[in-house]
Amino acid sequence: MDSLTQIAVGIATAELCLGKQLKNKAFLYGAVIATLPDLDIYLGKLFDPITAIAMHRSFSHSILFFLLASVPIGAIMFKLEKGHVKLFQAINASFFILFTHSLLDAFTTWGTQIFWPLPYRAAIKSIFVVDFFYTIPWLIFLFLVYKNSNPIKRAKWLKIGFVITSCYLLLGIVLKIYVTQQVKNALHGQNITYTKIIVKPTFSNVVLWNINVMTNDAFLLSDFSVFDAQPMPFKSYDRNLYLAEPYQMQPVYNQLVNISEGWFTLQQTEQGILFNDLRFGLLKDDATKPQFAFSYKLMESESGLTAEELPKDNRDGKALLQNLYNRIFTSVTQ
Structure with missing residues (x-):
């Protein structure tokens, strides 16, 4: 997802793992570590544009990379915060901050090669890469966590943030299943034979969805709102x-x-x-x-x-x- 959202989720994960030990300083570690996988964009500038696109969300977004990178990152954190966090805690927090970055990307249309070097790209396609309805609640609840020094209140606001944003991700999956079934019904009703379907949300919402249908000789495109009552039209592209x-x-x-x-x-x-x-x-x-x-x-x-x-x-x-x-x-x- 976009950098701001990844930073927010990284901060939330750091607060969950290290908030009791580091308090607001955990925000800094969460923000910095969560941005590391997307540095592959700058590495890609050393190559031609097409290779750069292929590289994005590959090795740097994989579990293998997280396992390798979390050890030195955790060691640096342990050295900087000696006496406040244990080495295992620092390594564990580093891994999960990196992992949640890739996990969140897996919900988007582009997906991520979380199992690199396998070529499979995990892509649930249930949330747009920028979705304010997911990001803004995180920003609100993280602000409330930051402003509170009471560990119980910090934990309460963080928990609410996780519950609300997770429910939104779940809503996206449920609506995707519903829309996919509506697409199949429409194709059956119009006697259209197809081989594959892609259903994905549009910018910053889970109400309106884009539809791609693959047939033997063309692609059919359409869109569908969960509030639609009219038949679903398809436009063909050779x-x-x-x-x-x-x-x-x-x-x-x-x-x-x-x-x-x-x-x-x-x-x-x-x-x-x-x-x-x-x-x-x-x-x-x-x-x-x-x-x-x-x-x-x-x-x-x-x-x-x-x-x-x-x-x-x-x-x-x-x-x-x-x-x-x-x-x-x-x-x-x-």
């Missing part, structure tokens, strides 16, 4: 796999296929051939020139195929959020 024929032996193309987990289309445009990753939906739902959240321009050079992510326009993002708000409001008031 795979255009014939455009990939010159690139199928190129490493960059195969990297993009692996990153997208097969959820992609190819699109012939004035700019050239675009590789569209469908998992994160559309920025602009234009009938003639659809713009996906993640699109890559394929370019041939003497050294082989390269890819460049298309820049995003802030105006498109604002328009998307406005459309999102209108869609949710319409479904609630219909």
